[in-house]
Amino acid sequence: MLYTIIPLEIVFKGTEEGAKIKEREIINYNGVVMEAIRQSDGRYRIERLLSTDPMLYLDEHFQPGSIITLV
Template sequence: MILYTPLTQEEIFPEEENTNREYITYEGRSICVDKTAEGRYQLVQLLSTDPQDFLDDKFTPGRILP
């Protein structure tokens, strides 16, 4: 793969991992979340093939899950 960009390879493909990131099922849908310092989950990404899921306000990125 050839990338035509002024960025370095390390900026495009960082080696560090986000250890707080988890993949869970919430209300029957797979989502990617970050665990906050308070122990709650913040939605990062909805992983779905159904376009209707993305119209649901419950799956807005940045939302804190109850």
């Protein structure tokens, strides 16, 4: 585990993990801001939520790895 204020893009620059970080996008889905990766079919796979609401983390629709479609 790495605790740092340095952006992950800089920490993992030039690595396979760094390439994955660049693929991520910040999106708003149903009023919830999250980090996700666009799939080849245009849908998104949730990577993490960016919220201070603890109830969102308990909602199964927003679990990391879930596939969502933006309309």
